[in-house]
Amino acid sequence: MNEILKLENVTKSYKDKTVVDALSFSIGKGEVFALLGANGAGKTTTIKMILGLAKPSSGKIEIADGVKSGYSPETPYFPPYLSAMEVMRYYAGIEGRKKDKEYLEELLDTVGLEDNRTRVKDYSKGMIQRLALAQALIADPDLLILDEPTAGLDALGRKHNLELLRKLKERGKTIIINSHILHDIEAICDRGVIMKKGKVIDSWTNGVSHESLEDKFIRLVGEE
Amino acid sequence: MEISLNVIKEKIRKKMLYITTVLGVLVVMIFSSDMGSLTIGGRQIKDYYVLIPILIHVVNFLSGAIALAMSLTTVPNEYERRTSHLIWSRGISQSRYHMSLAIGNVAVSWISGLILYATMAVFAVVNGYSGMLGRIAAAALLMLLYTAIISMLASALSIIFPTIVSGVIMIILFAGGAFRNILILLAAVLTGAGGTIMKRVIRLFPDLAGLSRQGGNLAQGNPVDVHVIIMGMIVVWIAGIGILFFRRKEA
Numbered sequence A: 001m002n003e004i005l006k007l008e009n010v011t012k013s014y015k016d017k018t019v020v021d022a023l024s025f026s027i028g029k030g031e032v033f034a035l036l037g038a039n040g041a042g043k044t045t046t047i048k049m050i051l052g053l054a055k056p057s058s059g060k061i062e063i064a065d066g067v068k069s070g071y072s073p074e075t076p077y078f079p080p081y082l083s084a085m086e087v088m089r090y091y092a093g094i095e096g097r098k099k100d101k102e103y104l105e106e107l108l109d110t111v112g113l114e115d116n117r118t119r120v121k122d123y124s125k126g127m128i129q130r131l132a133l134a135q136a137l138i139a140d141p142d143l144l145i146l147d148e149p150t151a152g153l154d155a156l157g158r159k160h161n162l163e164l165l166r167k168l169k170e171r172g173k174t175i176i177i178n179s180h181i182l183h184d185i186e187a188i189c190d191r192g193v194i195m196k197k198g199k200v201i202d203s204w205t206n207g208v209s210h211e212s213l214e215d216k217f218i219r220l221v222g223e224e
Numbered sequence B: 001m002e003i004s005l006n007v008i009k010e011k012i013r014k015k016m017l018y019i020t021t022v023l024g025v026l027v028v029m030i031f032s033s034d035m036g037s038l039t040i041g042g043r044q045i046k047d048y049y050v051l052i053p054i055l056i057h058v059v060n061f062l063s064g065a066i067a068l069a070m071s072l073t074t075v076p077n078e079y080e081r082r083t084s085h086l087i088w089s090r091g092i093s094q095s096r097y098h099m100s101l102a103i104g105n106v107a108v109s110w111i112s113g114l115i116l117y118a119t120m121a122v123f124a125v126v127n128g129y130s131g132m133l134g135r136i137a138a139a140a141l142l143m144l145l146y147t148a149i150i151s152m153l154a155s156a157l158s159i160i161f162p163t164i165v166s167g168v169i170m171i172i173l174f175a176g177g178a179f180r181n182i183l184i185l186l187a188a189v190l191t192g193a194g195g196t197i198m199k200r201v202i203r204l205f206p207d208l209a210g211l212s213r214q215g216g217n218l219a220q221g222n223p224v225d226v227h228v229i230i231m232g233m234i235v236v237w238i239a240g241i242g243i244l245f246f247r248r249k250e251a
Helices: A043-051 A084-094 A101-110 A125-136 A155-170 A182-188 A213-222 B002-013 B016-032 B048-071 B074-080 B083-088 B094-126 B130-160 B163-178 B180-189 B192-202 B208-220 B226-245
Strands: A003-014 A017-028 A032-037 A058-063 A069-072 A143-147 A174-178 A191-196 A199-205 B038-040 B043-045
Touching: A003 A043, A003 A174, A017 A043, A017 A058, A017 A174, A017 A199, A032 A043, A032 A182, A032 A213, A043 A058, A043 A069, A043 A143, A043 A174, A043 B083, A069 A125, A084 A101, A084 A125, A084 B002, A101 A125, A125 A143, A125 A155, A155 A174, A155 A182, A174 A182, A182 A213, A191 A213, A199 A213, B002 B016, B002 B094, B016 B048, B016 B094, B048 B094, B048 B130, B048 B163, B048 B208, B074 B083, B074 B094, B074 B130, B083 B094, B094 B130, B094 B226, B130 B163, B130 B208, B130 B226, B163 B180, B163 B208, B180 B192, B180 B208, B208 B226
Parallel strands: A032 A174, A032 A191, A069 A143, A143 A174
Antiparallel strands: A003 A017, A003 A058, A191 A199, B038 B043
16 A cells, blocks of 8 residues: 555654644555544644644655645635635635636535535534535645545434545545544544554554444543 | 736735725815815915825825735635635645735725725816826835835735734834834933934834835925935845745644
């Protein structure tokens, strides 16, 4: 399997505090990879470093040549006075893409936002989450990085998003998911790492162990 | 381009532009009508030709204040609500991002300043000074430079300082620049080390008062000191360099 992303001994410190400590893992093309851990485990900082939003204090992050990435943040903000289509056109414009209306409409349909004229201020949290996913897909990325993609969604919304992620996986997309909803992780991810206080304390591969991910997570993360 | 346009849209939608502009228009109306009159040496001045340089000082000051209020929070807001994450992660450089935001700030400041100048022009016509319209338009060009100085400096400082710090620095620079003439007078009166220090400190302030004076000269058809205009352009250029090179550590 071709490696699309590789982290080697990546450390991030702020003054005296180390939030990510000698983190190493690699992700192959087409894999759906989970970053797991309790709040403050260093998952979001790891994502920020992969995206270039923060620089590692030491270590190396390698992304394969020509890989395009898309990012859906945990708490996305979109200008409330714009409609979904306007948001899509805005980000497409920033990327220097031709603002092909049909293509952008198709992306919005894919995430279940058929009504793309309603303004963001009238959107529910779940709809904003879907819009975040849609804008992440504009560049048709090879690597999708999703921070809590099912958080705040109702049961139907979660099901819809998981189905969408499955479809993206089938299309060969590599996906990194940071989520607290372990049931969703088990439903979609191939493998992952469990982090605690900035360190990888264990890895997880779907379907290998009889122990559920939730039990494993509680056992490992709950231990002091 | 999209980022700059979005800044303009946002300021317009947030109605901040309207509120500040309405306030400015009210001030222009008061100065330009019988509601407010200027008395010099016990004589009431009603001649618009005489009033216009004073009005230009006032309108430029208002435009500068609006530019400051509009420009100071744009960059910090982008980082605070993490819009920056979706921009940086698309490989947009900080230079391009910050400059786009700054251009948006300048554009909004210009729109607001031009509305005030348009109000001034309307009152010139109402008062029977239609012949001054061309010269008021020329003076408006200097207002564009005036507000660009404030807006660009505020944008540049807001990249590297917290809003409260950049706000205090900008208020000092703005007030010092707008009342530079008075400070120069004060420095001339002061003797000893105090006077020397003050004279040096004054040099740090952009010559906003000078720009307004040149605007007044243009409106009255008097000669203009090009040196002041060139110095103003240099300040914009320096602020632009700052915007291109100032960096945030994280998005």
